[in-house]
Amino acid sequence: MTSNSVFTxxxxxxxxxxxxxxxxxxxxxxxxELPPLSAVAMAWWGLLTDGDLWTNGVSSFINWSFGxxxxxxxxxxLGVLMAWYQxxxxxxxxxxxxxYPMPKSALIPVMILWLGLGAGSKIASIGMSxxxxxxxxxxxxxxxxxxxxxxxxxxxxxxxxxxxxxxxxPGALPEILAGIRNAVAxxxxxxxxxxxxxxxxxxxxxxxxxGEGGVYDAMFAVVITVSALGFFADRAYLYFMRRTLVWRE
Amino acid sequence: MAGSGIVFGQVSHTYRxxxxxxxxxxxxxxxxxxxxxxxxxxxxSGCGKSTxxxxxxxxxxxxxxxxxxxxxxxxGPGPDRGIVFQNYSLFPWKTVRQxxxxxxxxxxxxKAERERRAQELIELxxxxxxxxxYPSQLSGGMKQRxxxxxxxAIEPETLLMDEPFGALDxxxxxxxxxxxxxxxxxxxxxxxFVTHDVREAVYLADRVxxxxxxxxxxxxxxxxxxxxxxRTDFMHTRxxxxxxxYLWNLVRDEAIKAQExxx
Numbered sequence: 001m002t003s004n005s006v007f008t009x010x011x012x013x014x015x016x017x018x019x020x021x022x023x024x025x026x027x028x029x030x031x032x033e034l035p036p037l038s039a040v041a042m043a044w045w046g047l048l049t050d051g052d053l054w055t056n057g058v059s060s061f062i063n064w065s066f067g068x069x070x071x072x073x074x075x076x077x078l079g080v081l082m083a084w085y086q087x088x089x090x091x092x093x094x095x096x097x098x099x100y101p102m103p104k105s106a107l108i109p110v111m112i113l114w115l116g117l118g119a120g121s122k123i124a125s126i127g128m129s130x131x132x133x134x135x136x137x138x139x140x141x142x143x144x145x146x147x148x149x150x151x152x153x154x155x156x157x158x159x160x161x162x163x164x165x166x167x168x169x170p171g172a173l174p175e176i177l178a179g180i181r182n183a184v185a186x187x188x189x190x191x192x193x194x195x196x197x198x199x200x201x202x203x204x205x206x207x208x209x210x211g212e213g214g215v216y217d218a219m220f221a222v223v224i225t226v227s228a229l230g231f232f233a234d235r236a237y238l239y240f241m242r243r244t245l246v247w248r249e
Numbered sequence: 250m251a252g253s254g255i256v257f258g259q260v261s262h263t264y265r266x267x268x269x270x271x272x273x274x275x276x277x278x279x280x281x282x283x284x285x286x287x288x289x290x291x292x293x294s295g296c297g298k299s300t301x302x303x304x305x306x307x308x309x310x311x312x313x314x315x316x317x318x319x320x321x322x323x324x325g326p327g328p329d330r331g332i333v334f335q336n337y338s339l340f341p342w343k344t345v346r347q348x349x350x351x352x353x354x355x356x357x358x359x360k361a362e363r364e365r366r367a368q369e370l371i372e373l374x375x376x377x378x379x380x381x382x383y384p385s386q387l388s389g390g391m392k393q394r395x396x397x398x399x400x401x402a403i404e405p406e407t408l409l410m411d412e413p414f415g416a417l418d419x420x421x422x423x424x425x426x427x428x429x430x431x432x433x434x435x436x437x438x439x440x441x442f443v444t445h446d447v448r449e450a451v452y453l454a455d456r457v458x459x460x461x462x463x464x465x466x467x468x469x470x471x472x473x474x475x476x477x478x479x480r481t482d483f484m485h486t487r488x489x490x491x492x493x494x495y496l497w498n499l500v501r502d503e504a505i506k507a508q509e510x511x512x
Contacts, residue, residue, distance in 0.1 A: 148336060151303075151306065151338075153355075155326045156328060156403060157403070247343075247385060248341065249385045
């Protein structure tokens with residue numbers, strides 16, 4: 001490849017789109033199982049104009065932002081404190097290690113059992129799933145802060161608390177931001193999975209509702225919407241991350 | 250004793266790695282550093298000279314023996330003892346100006362004074378024009394000048410330097426030596442300077458304390474203060490060469506011992 005213009009970069013996507021349109025129309029695949037792209041686009045427009053996409057999107061957004069936001073706040077606090085205080089580490093570390101390999105979606109039924117079918121169980125599922133990568137990144141980031149940096153601050157007269165806020169936290173930031181990126185990816189998976197399972201609201205619910213009703217073009221429209229949202233969330237996050245870490249070259 | 254004179258009294262220190270057996274790093278080190286004196290701690294790597302500096306800085310607890318600064322025992326780090334590390338240890342997320350300002354902020358100085366003092370120091374270390382650069386955009390020598398400015402900003406009576414020029418190339422190092430001496434002439438301080446570079450020690454210090462291979466002890470203390478004349482002139486005298494040779498012979502044996510111990 002010599003050229004990396006916008007055209008060549010998106011060429012594979014364009015080819016996929018053409019294939020998606022042509023294959024069902026030529027009955028290479030069953031159009032009732034994979035409706036042509038144009039039909040999906042029409043269905044998407046329909047969902048957008050009658051407000052279904054919007055109301056369910058808002059509902060999903062609320063669950064997502066509370067779950068992910070909570071995980072970020074609690075995860076950073078816990079990870080940094082584990083790195084800083086040996087006793088916190090001794091108590092929390094075995095729990096974190098035990099929970100780490102657990103499949104995130106396995107938490108959903110447990111949360112439903114405890115918190116019911118409403119938003120609470122979804123927020124908790126997302127929060128619990130996103131917590132571990134944030135904790136680990138904050139822990140490793142805080143651990144990795146150069147001892148001499150901490151000592152320099154202490155020699156300037158910084159208190160232990162000030163060192164925590166002014167040296168450990170910003171020092172751990174690059175790792176924390178990378179951890180949050182993983183959490184964002186996980187959050188989308190668990191969001192959709194939890195709404196697919198139960199509930200009467202949200203984009204995941206819309207997918208399962210349309211799928212069960214056999215409205216496959218609309219179902220695909222929602223699936224694509226969720227994928228696009230995930231993609232753009234990651235892009236926006238990457239941009240934010242680069243802006244925040246300008247000091248690294 | 251008032252002021253910033255330092256007394257190490259029979260200081261021993263055992264390093265306890267998380268895994269493995271404890272290592273005796275320092276063994277009964279006694280040393281006096283007079284106020285406004287420049288003392289170099291010279292020794293092979295791993296001899297505990299940095300450990301001695303960290304104990305003086307209050308970063309490590311003094312478990313055996315005593316360290317007093319100005320007659321008061323050292324208890325934790327404090328702004329009376331500024332430190333400069335080999336790897337600059339600048340806050341990478343802060344600009345040059347913000348780094349220099351950090352200590353002044355911790356000292357709760359009024360804002361106008363902080364700004365004025367920071368600018369003064371940035372000019373002192375010849376970094377005017379780089380105030381808003383981040384450390385990642387600076388060369389090693391420039392980074393170390395920022396670190397020195399940050400430390401000097403809080404006007405410590407004692408300056409602890411942990412191989413501060415060890416990571417710099419030879420030319421930059423020589424220039425930094427001259428700058429450090431110029432700064433010390435303007436604002437004299439008590440300095441404890443850790444190095445394994447014999448010439449650097451003789452050139453900068455009033456006295457050089459040679460340390461043995463681990464466990465570190467003071468092997469010998471050698472006067473290196475030039476009698477009259479400047480240090481730059483001193484460097485070209487026969488006496489300078491003799492001191493360097495003499496000290497090198499002392500260090501050489503210890504460096505060989507240290508190598509054998511590590512082999």
